Amino acid sequence: MFDTIIIGAGPAGLSAAKVLQDNQKVLVIDEYYHAGGRLLGQLYEEKKGKWWNGLKIAKELILETENKSEILVSTSVYDVEYDNNYTVHTTAGVFEASHLIIATGAREKSTPLPGWDLPGVMTVGAAQILTNFNRVKPGNKGVIVGINPLSMVIAMELGYADIGVAKICMPPRNIINTKSPKDAFETLLSLGSSAPSKFISAGVAVADKAKPLQQTALKLFPASGVKALGLPISIKEQVVTINGKNKVESVTVQKTDTGGNPIPNTKYDIDCDFVCISDGLAPLSEIGSLLNLKHVYTESLGGYVPLHSKNMQTELPNLYVAGNVTGIENAKIAMLQGRAAAFNILGYKGRLSDTLRHIDDERKNAKVKFHTDLIAGRAMLEDMWQLQK
Amino acid sequence: MTERITKHKILDDLELNTVSFTWNNHVLYGNEGESLTAALLANNIRKIREHEKDGQPRGMYCNIGHCSECRVTVNGKRNQRACLTPLVKDMVIEQQFEVPYVVKEGSPYV
Numbered sequence: 430m431f432d433t434i435i436i437g438a439g440p441a442g443l444s445a446a447k448v449l450q451d452n453q454k455v456l457v458i459d460e461y462y463h464a465g466g467r468l469l470g471q472l473y474e475e476k477k478g479k480w481w482n483g484l485k486i487a488k489e490l491i492l493e494t495e496n497k498s499e500i501l502v503s504t505s506v507y508d509v510e511y512d513n514n515y516t517v518h519t520t521a522g523v524f525e526a527s528h529l530i531i532a533t534g535a536r537e538k539s540t541p542l543p544g545w546d547l548p549g550v551m552t553v554g555a556a557q558i559l560t561n562f563n564r565v566k567p568g569n570k571g572v573i574v575g576i577n578p579l580s581m582v583i584a585m586e587l588g589y590a591d592i593g594v595a596k597i598c599m600p601p602r603n604i605i606n607t608k609s610p611k612d613a614f615e616t617l618l619s620l621g622s623s624a625p626s627k628f629i630s631a632g633v634a635v636a637d638k639a640k641p642l643q644q645t646a647l648k649l650f651p652a653s654g655v656k657a658l659g660l661p662i663s664i665k666e667q668v669v670t671i672n673g674k675n676k677v678e679s680v681t682v683q684k685t686d687t688g689g690n691p692i693p694n695t696k697y698d699i700d701c702d703f704v705c706i707s708d709g710l711a712p713l714s715e716i717g718s719l720l721n722l723k724h725v726y727t728e729s730l731g732g733y734v735p736l737h738s739k740n741m742q743t744e745l746p747n748l749y750v751a752g753n754v755t756g757i758e759n760a761k762i763a764m765l766q767g768r769a770a771a772f773n774i775l776g777y778k779g780r781l782s783d784t785l786r787h788i789d790d791e792r793k794n795a796k797v798k799f800h801t802d803l804i805a806g807r808a809m810l811e812d813m814w815q816l817q818k
Numbered sequence: 819m820t821e822r823i824t825k826h827k828i829l830d831d832l833e834l835n836t837v838s839f840t841w842n843n844h845v846l847y848g849n850e851g852e853s854l855t856a857a858l859l860a861n862n863i864r865k866i867r868e869h870e871k872d873g874q875p876r877g878m879y880c881n882i883g884h885c886s887e888c889r890v891t892v893n894g895k896r897n898q899r900a901c902l903t904p905l906v907k908d909m910v911i912e913q914q915f916e917v918p919y920v921v922k923e924g925s926p927y928v
Contacts, residue, residue, distance in 0.1 A: 537884075546874065564822055
């Protein structure tokens with residue numbers, strides 16, 4: 430019998446364990462063979478010369494928790510039941526606790542396109558883990574399909590390991606994918622004035638001063654893309670097929686107009702040995718579904734999230750959520766949310782409100798913003814929670 | 819050809835602890851404790867499965883256990899996710915192939 434079981438040994442789960450372990454008997458469960466979650470692959474420059482090295486942070490968190498908490502890796506949770514206590518069924522046995530924290534993180538969404546099942550096609554997250562954690566190159570020359578904050582950050586990480594990225598462009602337009610060059614342009618603008626490309630920085634200035642001028646900037650966006658953040662970004666080109674026999678050999682690219690409509694006779698091939706598909710992240714909320722929690726679809730949080738309060742509480746007693754399962758944000762927020770859930774469990778009201786304030790500050794100052802309407806989405810969720818009560 | 823990133827601009831140098839394993843009865847070498855997807859890719863093996871229904875080639879996709887595209891047979895146990903399985907010395911890893919009936923259209927087993 431444990432006091433708290435935490436599902437997910439990522440930034441949220443380990444941060445919660447770190448707070449709880451001095452007062453409680455804690456079990457952390459993770460499916461991967463190494464604790465740390467997606468911290469393991471993260472690597473980006475926060476400020477000039479100041480790096481967010483996820484692997485290092487994960488190792489520190491593991492050092493701080495592995496002796497006082499029980500951390501069970503290579504273990505999958507396949508069912509959870511609630512009957513005054515939480516019973517967690519795993520591939521390593523059945524465990525029970527009075528409190529449960531769901532910190533399962535997110536999954537990557539994918540835009541299907543012809544050829545996406547060929548060996549050599551992978552998610553950007555797969556390429557990230559290979560490059561920064563496994564330290565095996567996903568290939569020598571890649572094409573990234575999908576323009577979003579995650580794909581941009583990981584494209585840069587590939588560069589740090591001297592892996593060539595030939596093009597970052599749009600997915601084909603189809604019934605599933607309706608994103609247009611305008612959406613991609615807004616993503617680029619949301620990256621802020623830190624973008625070193627003159628074109629993008631100018632775009633940001635334009636966007637700040639006069640919204641109507643954005644359409645003009647979009648029209649002027651070069652047909653074969655620009656170099657921004659050192660990356661070959663092309664919002665008016667779509668990868669329409671991935672080609673190869675037994676493995677990726679090339680992609681076929683189609684040029685489009687500003688509205689994303691194909692321009693006839695503009696198809697051409699790019700040789701490459703790997704392709705990354707990226708359509709953003711969605712909260713991994715199956716555990717909440719097993720417990721019949723109400724879920725709310727919130728676009729700016731990445732999809733369906735279990736209804737929860739800003740204090741990380743859910744509808745069930747002693748059941749908490751933390752990290753990307755509550756909405757897609759960066760690892761710093763996830764760590765703070767893990768701490769908030771733990772302080773709530775321990776009844777440390779002062780430290781809880783300090784942590785919540787810290788979360789608000791971090792949200793406002795986040796360098797990588799996954800969604801521009803995130804703060805509004807969070808506020809809506811809190812309103813729904815209050816109504817529910 | 820894929821290769822290992824032993825030296826990195828920002829991250830520490832990679833320390834290798836090389837062990838042997840077999841892939842479809844061929845002896846290969848990998849870094850102990852790395853995922854089987856990494857070990858196979860470092861040996862330039864991208865195709866790690868043939869689809870149960872039509873025998874089409876498949877490889878690693880998500881690399882974190884969500885998609886199950888990388889399922890292989892490990893020490894005789896079928897359908898192990900290669901991306902979640904750390905490499906152990908002398909591991910016997912085998913590819914899985916098209917199956918004769920189970921999921922084919924018109925089959926009484928569908």
